[in-house]
Amino acid sequence: MLKIRFLVSLLLVGVFTFSSINISYAEETDWDWAEFERLKLLDTIEFYGLDILQEESAFENDTTSEVIYNPMYEDGTTLDVKLMVTTDIINGNITSVVSDASLMTMDILKKKKPKNPKTKKNAVPYKLNGGSNKASFINEHAYNKHKYNSKVKSSAKATQYGKDVDVKKLREDTMANYDDKWTTKDKGSNQVQVHYAKSYDSNISTKDTSTKNHRVVINKTKSNRSTQYPLSFKN
Numbered sequence: 552m553l554k555i556r557f558l559v560s561l562l563l564v565g566v567f568t569f570s571s572i573n574i575s576y577a578e579e580t581d582w583d584w585a586e587f588e589r590l591k592l593l594d595t596i597e598f599y600g601l602d603i604l605q606e607e608s609a610f611e612n613d614t615t616s617e618v619i620y621n622p623m624y625e626d627g628t629t630l631d632v633k634l635m636v637t638t639d640i641i642n643g644n645i646t647s648v649v650s651d652a653s654l655m656t657m658d659i660l661k662k663k664k665p666k667n668p669k670t671k672k673n674a675v676p677y678k679l680n681g682g683s684n685k686a687s688f689i690n691e692h693a694y695n696k697h698k699y700n701s702k703v704k705s706s707a708k709a710t711q712y713g714k715d716v717d718v719k720k721l722r723e724d725t726m727a728n729y730d731d732k733w734t735t736k737d738k739g740s741n742q743v744q745v746h747y748a749k750s751y752d753s754n755i756s757t758k759d760t761s762t763k764n765h766r767v768v769i770n771k772t773k774s775n776r777s778t779q780y781p782l783s784f785k786n
Contacts, residue, residue: 595648598660599634600731604746605645606784607766609735613640619734622660629732630659673751676724678717687719689767689779697780705760710781716755722779725749725767743771748782756781 596602599620610616618634637647652660681687682699696709705711712718725747733746747767754761760783770776 592645592648595650596645599632599648599650600733600748601634601636601645601648603748603782604733604735605643607746607768607782609733609744609746610636610638610643610645611737611739612638612643614638615738617736617738621732621734623729623731630656632656632660673749675713675751675753675755676717676720677715678720679715681717681719682712682714684718687717689722689777690775692775693778693780696778699757705757705783707760707784710760710762710783711757712781713755713757718779721751721755721765722767725765725779726769741772745769745771756783760785 596605599618601618604610604618615635615637618636620632620634621629623629633651635647635649636645638644639646678684678687680699685691685694685698688694688698697711699711699714699716701714703711712721729747729749731748734743735746736743745768747769749765751763751765754763755765756762760781762781762783762785764782765779766782767779768777
């Protein structure tokens with residue numbers, strides 16, 4: 552009888568000690584799950600380049616858009632990932648990103664090899680006075696907003712091409728040999744746009760908005776809203 556009581560007492564002490572350890576562990580490892588989810592969302596947005604699309608006003612407020620993320624690798628292979636991107640009603644900030652990517656797909660994406668900046672594979676195509684050649688632009692809207700104009704300072708909201716950049720070849724090369732591509736479909740308006748992104752070895756704009764990044768946007772719904780431009784965040 553005494554032996555049984557001793558074993559029960561020992562068991563109770565063990566349970567109490569284990570519970571105390573769990574309580575202490577919970578207190579020490581407690582964190583803000585809302586903050587964790589916020590940081591995870593920001594990481595997801597950056598990983599898929601959605602922050603760039605947001606800067607380009609690709610998403611409308613208070614809507615869910617379908618995005619096909621299509622990166623291209625150095626060996627020329629591509630991979631499609633379907634995303635559902637939701638924005639808020641006030642500022643159009645991204646509040647949710649749902650991906651159909653499997654763990655295997657994510658592993659492949661994370662192993663994407665960055666281009667070696669020391670290897671000049673993407674030279675800027677040259678054309679004398681090409682930055683102001685109207686026939687080289689995708690449409691009149693792109694020409695009026697992004698042509699080279701020595702009398703007007705280039706800005707982040709209206710970037711200009713460099714004076715001697717071949718605008719047509721730049722567009723064709725960006726679309727054929729892109730670094731990244733996104734296809735967005737707005738659930739409300741059903742507007743479909745294809746965004747092409749490519750980085751070059753040197754500046755494609757003016758010194759005021761120096762950048763190596765080029766964008767081409769093909770609007771499948773309204774072709775007159777297609778555009779091309781140097782992407783710069785310099786004011």
